[in-house]
Amino acid sequence: AQTVTQSQPEMSVQEAETVTLSCTYDTSESDYYLFWYKQPPSRQMILVIRQEAYKQQNATENRFSVNFQKAAKSFSLKISDSQLGDAAMYFCAYRSTLGPNKLVFGAGTILRVKS
Amino acid sequence: DTAVSQTPKYLVTQMGNDKSIKCEQNLGHDTMYWYKQDSKKFLKIMFSYNNKELIINETVPNRFSPKSPDKAHLNLHINSLELGDSAVYFCASSLGLAGGRGDTQYFGPGTRLTVL
Numbered sequence: 001a002q003t004v005t006q007s008q009p010e011m012s013v014q015e016a017e018t019v020t021l022s023c024t025y026d027t028s029e030s031d032y033y034l035f036w037y038k039q040p041p042s043r044q045m046i047l048v049i050r051q052e053a054y055k056q057q058n059a060t061e062n063r064f065s066v067n068f069q070k071a072a073k074s075f076s077l078k079i080s081d082s083q084l085g086d087a088a089m090y091f092c093a094y095r096s097t098l099g100p101n102k103l104v105f106g107a108g109t110i111l112r113v114k115s
Numbered sequence: 116d117t118a119v120s121q122t123p124k125y126l127v128t129q130m131g132n133d134k135s136i137k138c139e140q141n142l143g144h145d146t147m148y149w150y151k152q153d154s155k156k157f158l159k160i161m162f163s164y165n166n167k168e169l170i171i172n173e174t175v176p177n178r179f180s181p182k183s184p185d186k187a188h189l190n191l192h193i194n195s196l197e198l199g200d201s202a203v204y205f206c207a208s209s210l211g212l213a214g215g216r217g218d219t220q221y222f223g224p225g226t227r228l229t230v231l
Contacts, residue, residue, distance in 0.1 A: 035219070039156075045205060045222035089156060100170045101146060101209055101218055105158040 002027045004094050006106035013082045014114050020067075021077045021109050023092030033095040034068070034075045035103070040088040048090070051075065079111075087113040118142050119223035121206050127229045128196055136191045136226045138206030145211060146170070147189035148220065149181060152203040164189050193228075201230045 003026045013019035025034070036048040051059045051068050058066050063083075067076045079086055092106040119140045128134050140147060148171075149161040163171035164183040178194045193200060206223040 033218075037222075043203065043225045043227070045207075045225075047219060047221070050219060091158065095218075100163060101211070101220070102148070102160045102163060102171055102173075103150075103158075103220060108156050 002029075002032075002094050002096065002104050004092050004104055004106035006090075006092055006109050008109045009107075010110045010112070012112045012114060013079070013086075015082055015084060017082055018078060018080045019082055019111065021079075021090050021092075021111065023075045023077070023106055025073050025075065025092075025094050025106075027073070027094065027096070029096055029098065031097045033097070034066075035093040035095065036064070036066070036075075036077045037091045037093060037105075038086075038088045039091065039108070040085075045091075049077065082113050084113050084115060087111055119206055119208055119221055121204075121223040121226050123226060124224060125227050125229075127231065129231055130196055130198060132196050133192070133194045134196060134228070135193070136204055136206075136228070138189045138191070138223055140187055140206075140208040140221075140223075142208055142210075142221065144208040144221075145186055146209045147183065147186075148207040148209075149189065149191050150205040150207060150222075152205060152225070154202070158205070162189075162191075196228075196230045198230050201228055203227050 032053045034051045038046045049061045063080045089108045093103040146165045148163045152158045162181045167183045180192045183189045203225045207220040209220045
C-alpha cells in the first residue's frame with residue numbers, strides 16, 4: 001500500500017519570504033498523481049497544485065510550485081512571496097492510476113506566516 | 116454557487132443516537148466520496164460511490180452506511196454513535212471513477228461531528 005510522509009509537523013515563514021514544505025511517498029507504481037491541498041482555519045480543503053508522475057516538468061500555480069523528484073519519491077511544495085492568507089494546514093496526497101480513485105494523505109504540515 | 120455542499124456543518128449529539136450527514140454536488144461529477152478527519156487532522160477515505168454504485172468501502176464499521184439516491188447526492192448515515200466517531204467528515208466528488216488523467220477530487224466544507 002502507498003504511504004505519504006510529511007516530516008515537518010509545523011513550519012513558519014516571514015511574510016514575503018519563501019518556504020518549502022516536504023513530502024515523500026512510497027509506491028511501487030510508475031504512474032500516479034500527487035497533490036497538495038490547503039486547509040485554512042475555515043476547514044475547507046482547497047486544491048493547491050497537482051503533478052502527474054509521467055510529466056518531468058514541475059507544476060506551478062502562481063506563487064506555488066513543486067519540486068518533483070520521481071527517483072527519490074519526493075514532492076515538495078514551494079510557496080514564494082508568502083502571504084498571511086497562506087497560513088493553513090497543508091496536506092500532500094497520492095493517487096494511484098490503478099484501481100479506484102482514492103487519495104492517500106500525509107499527516108499534514110501547519111504553516112504559520114509571520115507579519 | 117457551492118460546488119460540493121454538506122449539511123449540517125456542525126452536529127452535536129449523544130452517544131447511541133443515529134444521525135445523517137447530507138452531501139450534494141452540482142459539478143456533474145459521477146463519483147463521490149466520504150473522508151474522515153480525526154482529532155489529529157489525519158484524513159482517510161471511508162467510501163466512494165460511482166453513479167450510485169459502491170466502489171470503495173475502507174474497513175468502516177457497519178454502523179456507517181452511505182446512501183446515494185442519485186449521482187449528485189451521497190449521504191452518510193451513522194447508527195449507534197460512539198465517542199470515537201467524533202471527527203470532521205468531508206464529502207468530495209470527482210469527474211470519473213479510476214485511471215482517468217486529471218481526475219481531481221473537490222471537497223465540501225466538512226461536517227464537524229461531536230459525540231457527547
